[in-house]
Amino acid sequence: MLHTVKHCELQSGGFCFENSRRNATGTTIAGIVYKDGVILGADTRATDDMVVADKNCMKIHYIAPNIYCCGAGVAADAEITTQIMASNVELHMLNTGRPALVTMVTRQLKQMLFRYQGHIGSSLIVGGVDVTGAQLYSVYPHGSYDKLPFLTMGSGAAAAVSVFEDRFKPNMEMISSCRSEEAKQLVRDAIAAGIFCDLGSGSNVDLCVITAAGVEILRGYDRPATKGKREGQYRYKPGTTAVLTKTVTPIPLVKVDESVQIMDTE
Amino acid sequence: MKDYHYSGPVEHKFSPYSFNGGTVLAVAGEDFAIVASDTRLSEGYSIHSRDSPKCYKLTDTTVIGCSGFHGDCLTLTKIIDARLKMYKHSNNKTMTSGAIAAMLSTILYGRRFFPYYVYNIIGGLDEHGKGAVYSFDPVGSYQRDTYKAGGSASAMLQPLLDNQIGFKNMEGVQHVPLTQEKAVQLVKDVFISAAERDVYTGDALRLCIITKEGIKEQTVALRKD
Numbered sequence: 474m475l476h477t478v479k480h481c482e483l484q485s486g487g488f489c490f491e492n493s494r495r496n497a498t499g500t501t502i503a504g505i506v507y508k509d510g511v512i513l514g515a516d517t518r519a520t521d522d523m524v525v526a527d528k529n530c531m532k533i534h535y536i537a538p539n540i541y542c543c544g545a546g547v548a549a550d551a552e553i554t555t556q557i558m559a560s561n562v563e564l565h566m567l568n569t570g571r572p573a574l575v576t577m578v579t580r581q582l583k584q585m586l587f588r589y590q591g592h593i594g595s596s597l598i599v600g601g602v603d604v605t606g607a608q609l610y611s612v613y614p615h616g617s618y619d620k621l622p623f624l625t626m627g628s629g630a631a632a633a634v635s636v637f638e639d640r641f642k643p644n645m646e647m648i649s650s651c652r653s654e655e656a657k658q659l660v661r662d663a664i665a666a667g668i669f670c671d672l673g674s675g676s677n678v679d680l681c682v683i684t685a686a687g688v689e690i691l692r693g694y695d696r697p698a699t700k701g702k703r704e705g706q707y708r709y710k711p712g713t714t715a716v717l718t719k720t721v722t723p724i725p726l727v728k729v730d731e732s733v734q735i736m737d738t739e
Numbered sequence: 740m741k742d743y744h745y746s747g748p749v750e751h752k753f754s755p756y757s758f759n760g761g762t763v764l765a766v767a768g769e770d771f772a773i774v775a776s777d778t779r780l781s782e783g784y785s786i787h788s789r790d791s792p793k794c795y796k797l798t799d800t801t802v803i804g805c806s807g808f809h810g811d812c813l814t815l816t817k818i819i820d821a822r823l824k825m826y827k828h829s830n831n832k833t834m835t836s837g838a839i840a841a842m843l844s845t846i847l848y849g850r851r852f853f854p855y856y857v858y859n860i861i862g863g864l865d866e867h868g869k870g871a872v873y874s875f876d877p878v879g880s881y882q883r884d885t886y887k888a889g890g891s892a893s894a895m896l897q898p899l900l901d902n903q904i905g906f907k908n909m910e911g912v913q914h915v916p917l918t919q920e921k922a923v924q925l926v927k928d929v930f931i932s933a934a935e936r937d938v939y940t941g942d943a944l945r946l947c948i949i950t951k952e953g954i955k956e957q958t959v960a961l962r963k964d
Contacts, residue, residue, distance in 0.1 A: 499784070499938075518964075520938060523891070523937070523938045523939060524936055524937060524938070525935065525936045525937070525938065528935065628784050629784075668964045669963055669964055670785070670786060671784050671785070672781055672783075672784045672785070672786065672938040672939065673784050673938065674964070675938070675962075675964035676964060697964070698962050698963060698964035699962070700931070700935060700962065701927075701931035701934070701959075701960070701961060701962065702931075703928045703931055703932075704924045704927060704928055705921075705924050705925060705928050707903075707928075709909070710911075712910065712911055713909050713910055713911065713912060714908070714909075714910065715910040
């Protein structure tokens, strides 16, 4: 309830840039280091203030074949920053002839974010497996970073980290033969805590499992929140919208190429 | 060069209000009225309760839905209950829906310069047994409606109700009067949609259906994320 007097109220005039902070995601992202590698998790809700803008957005971004990054904070910043990193990493790999290192990505990220003094509002969790092993880093908008066995960020970080603090053990097993994939379940539970307890997070759980063998992206690993079933029919007969005037202009076209893109109407 | 980063003394102000979210909706039919609200109580990005309905029963024929600042909702409903009792004791009869609405308007305007941060909607039956809905703003301006949505998802619900109940923006559609079954179905469906896009709306929906037989309550589950 304690409010600070907003900066834009004190300016004498001109455009108020306060709203440029508003298009944030409101997110829960998490990562753990387990026996064979790292697992990254994220929810899939993007909010515009307190209205859901995207019910199924992808918050786990590609950086290198063995390095992925979860992004929280301002949606555009997280997206563009990770794309710039992916591009720089590719060039670096070509330049050096060596596969990417997670520390290299973290260093480039923190140097860039520090240069922008926090104006790029992206909080990232970088995870990957390289020649030195499995590593997990978090990078903050002002450029600081942490290297830890488990991390959470975003508005749902508190809810998610409580699950990790309770149940995380170093070198957790992921025994797929037993069907009790302990580590994946732990990350899923942490993200689910954020989905239910944080208003800025919601919809589904996405996971990304990175091992020395490869990467497994599990989009929609779990859908804990289900949409209610509508009882009524809300279709409109043709002619319901009034047509005031009608002008037909034929445009001659020649079909050169045809392609079909499936629209996600879930 | 202009300095966009403010570095200097910052004044902290205490705000007596806080926003606890929630959506309310009322629909009036020929011989019934429905008052519905979600049951989520939130603050900031957190949820205080998943079972805090915003419909309060005033009389056997009137229900009020209050959303906004929960502290003021509780106090306001207490004051309304007290005033109802006082009226009953002095006039030896229960207040009608229209009378309650007029009284609420004066109660709210009495706090014109430190308002109750509450969006009220009263739903009930009038003296002739017909459905009545009265919607208010925080300082007491009110009018009688056929249907009204208030609270955090009101801007999402109201246009849909304008279309489905008021038959607005449609041509060549028969204006059938609203039945109780259709109204209940519509209220459930619009809340399901509101819960998809408004973060403050969700958890459960509480419906109060008011007829001359009395007030029936129904609870429907909504998204919990």
